[in-house]
Structures are given as structure tokens and as C-alpha cells.
């Protein structure tokens with residue numbers, strides 16, 4: 059498995075799923091083999107890729123709770139070179155079901171270490187809007203954290219809590235975890251967005267992606283067709299922005 | 315305590331906090347005494363009302379875990395007739411800390427039943443983006459559920475899961491709980507929004523509020539000043555919409 063990215067932020071609705079799907083699709087379009095792991099009980103990454111959530115579909119829940127091998131639950135998507143481990147509703151119960159399990163934070167990490175399937179160039183994990191055991195499992199199994207940040211007041215407020223949690227995970231659970239970067243999403247043309255961007259760039263400097271994702275209706279239309287935005291409207295500002303972000307990610311990984 | 319409303323939706327970023335603050339402020343402007351209980355560990359309702367989150371501030375966590383009386387943790391806000399029980403970061407740990415507690419779903423319900431302070435005309439509870447023990451405590455202590463629904467594809471997808479959970483809570487934990495209504499939020503002028511509105515009104519009929527909240531930048535600016543939008547820009551479409559929603563809520567309660 060190539061570099062593993064967790065896309066997390068406990069603030070809700072900040073573009074985690076939209077980034078996961080469209081960044082992965084953009085990397086796949088640049089000839090990389092990409093795997094998305096849907097760790098959100100809402101299963102938005104699963105439905106946003108047009109994968110049916112059927113009753114007995116095995117996915118991320120079964121990897122966590124029934125120790126099913128990752129390779130056995132990978133499914134294809136309509137996009138070439140883009141694969142998915144789907145989420146299901148029973149994932150909502152995983153947190154409580156894992157309470158008594160030994161090394162419960164490492165369950166995904168162990169499943170990744172034991173992976174025997176086809177290699178992937180990148181793995182992206184979509185997380186629920188909480189710093190719960192699902193998100194902690196994702197961070198403990200990852201090399202990089204990508205934070206999606208909506209250019210709004212409440213989103214900025216939650217950032218310090220997120221950074222504190224990541225620091226704790228790095229010291230106690232996963233020393234390999236790097237704070238990869240911050241991607242500004244849903245950036246409108248208004249003073250608030252400019253103010254948030256300035257504050258974030260002043261404080262986090264180079265860690266903030268140069269490319270930002272503009273607010274673009276095509277991004278919220280695409281999931282209703284079950285495809286990434288580039289298959290819905292390749293010329294849209296949203297599709298173009300995610301292609302640029304994919305290139306910037308590859309560049310950041312190369313220079314290390 | 316007057317009628318208690320839970321504002322919930324496990325989908326993130328759908329306007330729960332924005333609705334809680336601005337609906338409460340609008341009811342207070344219509345001469346009602348209103349209490350907000352912030353049950354979200356992010357504490358956005360607390361900071362959105364300009365209440366400092368100081369280190370040892372007692373609030374909703376202490377009601378749940380230390381059995382502190384509700385009346386002892388009510389604070390004033392800058393708005394007349396609007397009061398708050400603040401959230402704090404330790405609320406994030408409440409879920410795990412309550413696991414061993416007997417009747418853990420009823421802790422808030424019992425605190426409400428024991429309330430001895432000044433009467434309130436309305437109580438609104440802001441919830442985190444999850445159907446976890448905090449949200450379940452809120453629903454078990456409430457008379458009404460108000461669902462805020464962003465006019466987008468993913469938000470619509472999560473609705474059936476939310477309705478199922480509420481039905482289960484009504485049969486097993488709180489038979490008084492009524493599905494009060496659905497409020498459409500961040501409604502833009504585009505086909506997707508019109509399509510979502512049509513689907514929701516076709517399916518839920520009268521339960522959908524006639525008034526909707528438009529997307530309006532003033533609503534996301536107001537929290538950075540620590541005030542409800544009516545104190546930031548009373549003439550904005552956002553402030554006017556929440557005043558209408560407050561009147562519609564009072565009307566719906568009157569006719570029962």
C-alpha cells in the first residue's frame with residue numbers, strides 16, 4: 059500500500075467526503091491506482107461513487123469487527139483505477155463494539171499491515187465528523203493527515219482541538235503520522251473567506267495548500283449522479299480545482 | 315420548563331447550530347424566555363453567542379457526569395431573555411464516561427424533571443453531528459424534534475436513518491417525542507435545491523416548514539461577532555427568515 063491519507067475534521071460539512079472522492083478521482087485520472095476507505099457510517103463516499111449500499115455488503119465494518127481481510131472487501135467503481143472499501147450503517151455501532159477489544163485503536167493499522175492484494179499508489183480514508191474511535195483508527199493507520207477546512211468562523215474554531223488530538227495520536231499511537239496539509243474548501247468571494255484564508259496562512263504557512271476549492275454547485279450535484287465531479291462537468295471550477303490539488307499533493311509527496 | 319426542542323441531524327454542517335442560535339434569539343425577540351442547551355463538544359452555540367469557554371466553566375458536561383443541577387449552570391447571554399447552558403471540550407468524553415451508568419439515556423431527562431429555576435417558554439438543544447449518546451439524551455428529554463436539512467443530496471440521504479432512530483427512541487425511550495418538523499436551510503437558487511425541496515415536500519408534506527432559510531453570508535459572519543444574526547444585520551434575508559420561522563414555530567405549537 060502506498061502513502062495513506064486520512065481526511066479528517068470533527069467539524070461537520072467541511073468537504074471531507076467531497077475532497078476524498080474528487081481528489082482520489084483526480085489522482086486516478088493522473089494514472090495512479092487509488093483506494094478509498096469509507097469510514098463514515100453515513101456512507102457518503104460509498105453513495106457518492108454510485109456504489110449501492112446493499113444489505114449484506116461487506117466493507118469497512120467487517121474489517122474492524124469481523125477481522126475480514128482488506129483485500130476481500132475492495133470493490134471497483136465506475137472510474138478506472140479508483141477502488142473502494144464501502145461503508146455500511148452498522149459502522150455506527152463499531153465504536154461501542156470495539157470498547158472491550160485489546161489495542162482497539164490499531165485494528166485498521168493491523169489490517170493494513172496484513173494487506174496482500176494488488177498494490178495501490180495512494181489510499182484515502184474518509185472520516186465521520188467526530189474525533190471518535192473510527193477517526194482514531196484511521197489516523198493510527200495513516201502516514202498523512204489532510205485537513206479540509208471550510209473558510210468559515212466555526213470551522214476555524216475547531217482547528218486547535220483537531221491539531222491537539224493529532225499531536226497526542228502521534229506521540230502515543232502512531233509516530234509516523236505527519237500533518238500533511240490544510241486544504242481550504244467552499245471558498246466564496248467574500249470578506250469572511252478572505253479573512254479566514256489570511257489567518258490560516260499566517261498561522262500554518264507552507265502547510266496550507268496553495269490551491270483552494272471554490273464554492274461550485276457542480277460539486278454538490280455530482281453525488282446525485284453517483285460520480286466524481288470530473289465525470290459530471292470536467293470544465294467546472296470544482297473539477298479543475300481538484301485536478302490542481304491532486305498535482306499539488308503529488309508534488310508535496312515528492313519533495314517530502 | 316416549556317416545550318423542549320432537540321435540533322438534530324447526524325449529517326454535518328446542515329445548520330443545526332445556526333438554527334438553534336437564531337431561532338432562539340428570534341423567539342426571545344418575540345418576548346419569550348428561551349434557554350439553549352449546548353450539547354455539542356465543539357461548543358459552537360456557546361461561542362456563537364459570545365460566551366467565553368473558560369477552563370473550569372461548568373455546563374452541560376457537569377449536568378451529565380457530575381449530576382449538577384441545571385439551574386446552577388444557566389448563564390446569561392448578551393440577548394435579553396436568551397439564556398444558555400454552555401458546552402465544554404470535556405463533553406467529547408461524556409459518551410464513554412456514561413457507558414457504565416444505569417439508565418444512561420435518561421440523565422438529561424432526569425435533570426430536566428428536577429429543574430427548580432425560573433421558568434422558560436422554550437428550550438432548544440443543539441446536538442453534535444452524530445446519533446450518539448449525547449443526541450439520544452437530548453431526544454429522550456425532548457417533546458419535539460426539529461430537523462434542519464440542507465438542500466443537498468447527501469443531506470437527503472441521511473434523513474431515513476435519522477427518522478428510523480427517532481422512531482426507535484419514541485417506542486423504547488420517550489413516547490412523548492414528536493417529530494415536530496423539517497426546516498430547509500442554506501437554500502440556494504439552483505435546480506438541486508428546488509429538486510430537494512420538491513422531494514421533501516412530496517414525502518413529508520405538512521411536516522416541512524413553509525418558511526425556508528436562504529443561503530446568506532450574514533449568517534456565517536454573525537458568529538465571528540458572537541451575536542445572533544439579528545444583532546449583526548437585522549435587515550438581512552437570514553435574520554428575516556429566522557423571525558418568520560420563529561412565528562411559524564409558535565403557530566405550529568398553538569394549533570398542536
Ligand SMILES: Nc1ncnc2c1ncn2[C@@H]1O[C@H](COP(=O)(O)OP(=O)(O)OP(=O)(O)O)[C@@H](O)[C@H]1O
Pocket residue numbers: 069070071072073074075076077098102185186187243244245271272273274275277278279281296324325326327443466467468469
Ligand atoms: N466546494 C464546494 N462547493 C459547493 N458545494 C460543496 C463543496 N464542497 C462540498 N459541497 C457540498 O457541501 C456539503 C458538505 O460537503 P461534504 O458532505 O463533502 O462535507 P463533509 O465534511 O464530508 O460532511 P460530514 O461532516 O457530514 O461528513 C455536501 O452537500 C457537498 O455536496
Ligand SMILES: Nc1ncnc2c1ncn2[C@@H]1O[C@H](COP(=O)(O)OP(=O)(O)OP(=O)(O)O)[C@@H](O)[C@H]1O
Pocket residue numbers: 068069070071187210211212213325326327328329330331332333354358441442443499500501527528529530531533534535537552
Ligand atoms: N443559511 C446559511 N447561509 C450561509 N451560511 C450558513 C447558513 N447556515 C449556516 N451557515 C454556515 O454554514 C456552516 C455550517 O452551519 P452550522 O455550523 O450551523 O451547521 P451544523 O449542522 O451545526 O454543523 P455541525 O454538524 O458541525 O454541528 C457554518 O459556518 C455556518 O455559519
Ligand SMILES: [Mg+2]
Pocket residue numbers: 074075076098102185186
Ligand atoms: Mg462526509
Ligand SMILES: [Mg+2]
Pocket residue numbers: 330331332354358441442
Ligand atoms: Mg453545530
